[in-house]
Amino acid sequence: MKQENLKQMMKEKLPGKVFHLLENTGKIAEKEGYSAYLVGGMVRDLLLGVENLDIDITVEGEGIAFAEKLAKRLSGRVQGKTRFGTAVVTFPGRLKVDVATARSEYYEHPAALPEVRSSSLREDQFRRDFTINAMSIRLNPEDFGILIDFFGGRKDLEKRIIRALHKGSFLDDPTRIFRAVRFAERYRFKIEKRTETLIKKAVKLAMFDELTIERLRDELVLIFSEKKPLRAIEKMAELHELKFIHPRIRFNKGLKKLLAGVEETLIWFKDSFPNEKMIPWLIYFAALLDQLTPKEVKTTCRRFHLSRKNEEKIIKGRKGVAKRLKELSKKEELKPSRIYRQLEDLPLETLLLLMARTEKVARERIVFYLNELRQIKSKVSGKELLELGLKPGPQFARILKNLLYARLDGRVRTKRDEMKYVKKYLDNLTRTGQTVN
Numbered sequence: 001m002k003q004e005n006l007k008q009m010m011k012e013k014l015p016g017k018v019f020h021l022l023e024n025t026g027k028i029a030e031k032e033g034y035s036a037y038l039v040g041g042m043v044r045d046l047l048l049g050v051e052n053l054d055i056d057i058t059v060e061g062e063g064i065a066f067a068e069k070l071a072k073r074l075s076g077r078v079q080g081k082t083r084f085g086t087a088v089v090t091f092p093g094r095l096k097v098d099v100a101t102a103r104s105e106y107y108e109h110p111a112a113l114p115e116v117r118s119s120s121l122r123e124d125q126f127r128r129d130f131t132i133n134a135m136s137i138r139l140n141p142e143d144f145g146i147l148i149d150f151f152g153g154r155k156d157l158e159k160r161i162i163r164a165l166h167k168g169s170f171l172d173d174p175t176r177i178f179r180a181v182r183f184a185e186r187y188r189f190k191i192e193k194r195t196e197t198l199i200k201k202a203v204k205l206a207m208f209d210e211l212t213i214e215r216l217r218d219e220l221v222l223i224f225s226e227k228k229p230l231r232a233i234e235k236m237a238e239l240h241e242l243k244f245i246h247p248r249i250r251f252n253k254g255l256k257k258l259l260a261g262v263e264e265t266l267i268w269f270k271d272s273f274p275n276e277k278m279i280p281w282l283i284y285f286a287a288l289l290d291q292l293t294p295k296e297v298k299t300t301c302r303r304f305h306l307s308r309k310n311e312e313k314i315i316k317g318r319k320g321v322a323k324r325l326k327e328l329s330k331k332e333e334l335k336p337s338r339i340y341r342q343l344e345d346l347p348l349e350t351l352l353l354l355m356a357r358t359e360k361v362a363r364e365r366i367v368f369y370l371n372e373l374r375q376i377k378s379k380v381s382g383k384e385l386l387e388l389g390l391k392p393g394p395q396f397a398r399i400l401k402n403l404l405y406a407r408l409d410g411r412v413r414t415k416r417d418e419m420k421y422v423k424k425y426l427d428n429l430t431r432t433g434q435t436v437n
């Protein structure tokens, strides 16, 4: 194996504190009799020139004991120890390192022997998903920075391909069926031909039991959280992967259009409201369930253990949609309050899905709502309404709402207008014999 030293590249591309942490990790490993390697996504992204600060370290030796030594020497804290020999060490300054044990029978051999060292690392790397994710960098000081690439990951990075390490890879871990698509989409790589055949075969056989369903969901969330997931979803459809979400999903023109609408809408929204929090993956998920019956949607949400709140957002995005859109698509001019009423009860994700469904005038009205109407608030406070003699209760909420509608339509402008409006409203109620609270 040709040896390439990446120390210089690491020094140039990694933030100083990360580089030093890696150097120190290597020194501590050496001193305590371990071999330590940087592995996984960070190695891949370093070579690609993409930022990635998830530090994964694999050690030959007892991983947890090493994590404890590392924490002690560098003022960190060990968390999340598992029986698989993994632990997380967190350091001041928001740095964290995932430590794993290279799984092999190394326990029977002294870790210092180079042959044993590389065979257990090789085994560890061989269990991974793709060649580009199965490279490591040695951290012990003497050969700090040496790239260890047993399976040709470096070459595959250059060729821009996603290649599975062995033919059982997707059956060992079916979530990799989705990871392949995600990495291909993210880096604009191609899935290598044989790997694609393996995926297709695995798709026919793969089973997601209760235990793996959460991991499947996590993978879907990651795909739908990429910047432009449409291409990845298209690839998932091509590989028949959508059946794992629900067998009735058909990637037809209608669904493609809806998903493209979601992508476009989300790009617009993130651009317009960069600080506003919402859950983009949920919108893609909801869009993919669009062809299903309400009952199927519900069971799918439950199967993926979505929270009730998220389930509700998905269901709301379907109920009465046609009616709302019909109203919003009317050619005649609509008062702002009329637009507002169609949309005010919808969570943001549901609104964005609605926007993705539609074009022209309805879309413009939703944009108007998001940009302007939803930010408008009444000036008079609840406390001031109480002072006017109103009592808390349904009527109170109704008055506040009507007041807001009046403001949206420009019927009240100042706080004085508002007070006048409320007084008149109350007088009217009294005159018509209705109660005020």
Ligand code: CTP
Pocket: 039, 040, 041, 042, 052, 054, 056, 127, 128, 129, 130, 133, 134, 173, 175, 176, 179
């Ligand atoms: N891995 C794997 N099979 C999986 C998940 C992970 O073999 N199903 C391995 C890969 O070697 C991967 C590493 O574990 O590089 C770390 O996994 P993860 O953090 O999920 O992925 P990253 O490669 O770091 O990718 P990302 O940039 O999306 O975090």
